[in-house]
Amino acid sequence: MPKIVEALGGHLFGEAGLSPFAVLDGASAPDLLDKLDTLRPEYACLYRGALKPDMAEVAPYLVRLEQGVEFTRWVLEEGWGKHCGIFALAAVNLIEMRRHFRTMVIVDDPEGDPLLFRFYDPRVLRVYLPTCEPREVAAMFGPVTSYLLEDEDPSTLLRFQASAGKLVQQKRPLALQES
Numbered sequence: 001m002p003k004i005v006e007a008l009g010g011h012l013f014g015e016a017g018l019s020p021f022a023v024l025d026g027a028s029a030p031d032l033l034d035k036l037d038t039l040r041p042e043y044a045c046l047y048r049g050a051l052k053p054d055m056a057e058v059a060p061y062l063v064r065l066e067q068g069v070e071f072t073r074w075v076l077e078e079g080w081g082k083h084c085g086i087f088a089l090a091a092v093n094l095i096e097m098r099r100h101f102r103t104m105v106i107v108d109d110p111e112g113d114p115l116l117f118r119f120y121d122p123r124v125l126r127v128y129l130p131t132c133e134p135r136e137v138a139a140m141f142g143p144v145t146s147y148l149l150e151d152e153d154p155s156t157l158l159r160f161q162a163s164a165g166k167l168v169q170q171k172r173p174l175a176l177q178e179s
Contacts, residue, residue: 003175005076011148011157011172012087013067018145020065021097022075023120024085027058029078036061039071044098046105046120060085060120062101064094081154083122092143100142122149126158134165 012020023046026032033056036043043063045051051059065072065087079085090097107117118124119140126149132140140162141147147160157172 004080005073007174008076008080008148008157009067009072011159012065012089015089015145017091018089019091019093021088021090021094022063022065022079022085023088023101024061024063024075024079025058025083025118025120026056026061028082028121029084031078032061032084033057035071035074036063039069039074041066041069041071042094044094046098046101048102060101060105060118062094062098064097081150083150086120086122086125087148088144089146089148090143091145096143100144103142104140122158125149125160126151129160129167130169132167137162137165137167 024032041063043061045056046060046062047055063071063075065075075084088097092100101120104117104119106114109115119128125147129137129140129147145161147158149158149160150156151158151171155174157174159170159172161168161170
């Protein structure tokens with residue numbers, strides 16, 4: 001696992017001026033609330049208001065990642081390949097990122113009824129983004145420069161960027177085993 005942590009870290013922390021964030025799914029990361037409480041990274045829940053304990057356990061959380069800290073290592077080592085969340089690079093702070101992501105948590109279905117949109121599940125985002133029209137790409141990206149997430153094969157990193165209103169997708173292989 002050290003090779004994957006090193007490779008992911010290079011993608012997350014390799015761009016000057018951009019902060020890495022994770023949007024983590026409490027439903028897919030069973031120890032998430034405990035890790036947030038004990039390791040204390042900068043984070044915010046994407047749901048509004050005070051949550052009941054069972055809802056807090058499965059809610060999505062935005063976390064600003066820092067290089068070389070225990071929480072970041074835990075996310076990369078324990079979350080990658082288990083659809084626990086997505087990563088985003090941006091030149092804004094956690095409050096601005098939270099504001100952006102909260103606009104995406106609830107969407108309307110064709111009849112106008114509100115639905116929860118689990119964009120933070122890599123299985124959802126990697127299918128949804130390629131279907132987006134230019135205005136949807138702009139709305140999904142907002143302050144985000146790049147989205148990084150696991151492919152169906154976790155030995156591959158998917159990187160999505162917006163360029164001139166169009167989506168650019170790249171696949172990057174990751175070394176998963178020690179050589």
